[in-house]
Amino acid sequence: MSFEDMKTEEFRRQAHDLVDWMADYLAGVGDYPVRAQVAPGAIADQLPAAPPKIGEPMAAILQDFQDIVVPGMTHWQHPSFFAYFPANASPPSVLAEMLTATLAAQCMLWQTSPAATEMETRVLDWLRQLLGLPDGFHGVIQPTASDATLAALLMARERATGDKANDVGMAALGADGVRLTVYVSEEAHSSIEKGAKIAGFGRAAVRKIATDDRFAMRPEDLASAIAADRAAGMTPACVVATLGTTGTGGIDPLLALAAICRREGLFLHVDAAWAGSALVLDEHRWMIEGIDAADSIAMNPHKWLLTNFDCTAHWVRDPDALQRTFAINPSYLTSAETGEVIDYRDWGVPLGRRFRALKLWFVLRYYGAEGLKAMIADHIAWTEELAGAVAAHPDFEITSPRSLALFSFRYRPRSFDAQAGEDAALDALNERLLQTLNDSGALYLTQNKVRGRYAIRFSVGARTTTRDHVMRAWEVIQTTAASLSTGG
Secondary structure: OOOOOOOHHHHHHHHHHHHHHHHHHHHHHHHOOOOOOOOOOOOHHHOOOOOOOOOOOHHHHHHHHHHHHHHHOOOOOOOOEOOOOOOOOOHHHHHHHHHHHHHOOOOOOOOOOHHHHHHHHHHHHHHHHHOOOOOOOEEEEEOOHHHHHHHHHHHHHHHHOOOOHHHHOHHHHHHOOOOEEEEEEOOOOHHHHHHHHHOOOOHHHEEEEOEOOOOOEOHHHHHHHHHHHHHOOOEEEEEEEEEOOOOOOOEOOHHHHHHHHHHHOOEEEEEOOOHHHHHHOHHHHHHHOOHHHOOEEEEOHHHHOOOOOOOEEEEEOOHHHHHHHHOOOOHHHOOOOOOOOOOHHHOOOOOOOOOOHHHHHHHHHHHHHHHHHHHHHHHHHHHHHHHHHHHHOOOEEEEEEEEOOEEEEEEOOOOOOOOOOHHHHHHHHHHHHHHHHHHHOOOEOEEEEEOOEEEEEEEOOOOOOOHHHHHHHHHHHHHHHHHHHOOO
16 A cells, blocks of 8 residues: 555645634634533543544544534633633734644754744844843743743752752752752742752742732742751752732732842742733833843743744843753754854753744734733723622622732622631532533633632633623623522
């Protein structure tokens, strides 16, 4: 049997059909249930246990896509998706992804795709300017914020050990009494703890610093923790400040933390994965007061800047230190231009790299700064209006104050009797409310624990969301909550 490839004309015909489906999907995504309405195992049960022996026609494959795959998808582009943080896909970004897939380049070196490397450098500098970051930061696109955090932790490790950890390993350094510590907010993302494990710090080395009533890290507690660790023979290495924590939207006081890091000689990484997008608006630039002292900062265009997942913008002050952390130079990865150009293979964990800059270039050119500002300003304004309505309702309470386009709340009906175990009963009631809302398919929210109590997060950020969707969600929440109270 000989290999038979798809002919160009068939590809053209199938591609046109797929683009029609894609356009219809983007236009009608709001007609689907937000969250997949299937039970565990339902999709796997429809997939054969063994691969096909002979090729199948595209018509059959696409029909199965429609019948099996689509019902098993949670629709992140749905206008009533208020869970997690957004993962926006805009039409210009989707078109760029199609071109990226067609070019199918592996962009590890300048030589393997000069356009990919040079566009990445330039478009990251465009974005730096758009967000109000100062000169002196050098950008690279990482797959996710978790990758950027890991890169920062590894850089911090090398600085704290005089670039020895890469050579002799953390185990050898530990035998010499070197024990590194990392400092984060108690609200910080779990990827930091995961990165500390991978980088060899260990989970026990992560210090979770208490937060204030706005869920921001307390600088005085950070300073005390560093002093205590030094007194115990530890080597404080890194602080990760968060702008917009996942659970509560806490924004760490960067200026105060930067002063501590400068005084103590610690590496400072800023995780602005979500809230960094709001820096397009001048009125939110207060969040980066003190950024001049940061060693690195990362934010996700794939969250709130209309660029398909995955695309994390990561800027560093010292690109040479980043490259020393990651560079391995076998002969087969050198080229005539090595040393004279940027080879992004040395700027992160993966060797292989997709042409991610293309979709960001499309997005920034199509929408421009003003378009992106308008979308984010709307999302923040609608969230502020909704949080006000929730706070004013006698049967609901805000559990974490609005931060940009995020807040959390819980249902606390006036009829709820004060009793022993009240908190546990309220937790159960709100868990039931969230499950009922999500099971309905009308909207999608996520849970959180705020100071140990069950809460419901509300995050606005989808490209297709309008004020009507936000207010309609509030109506559904109230109606559903009342039905639970009355036994409906």
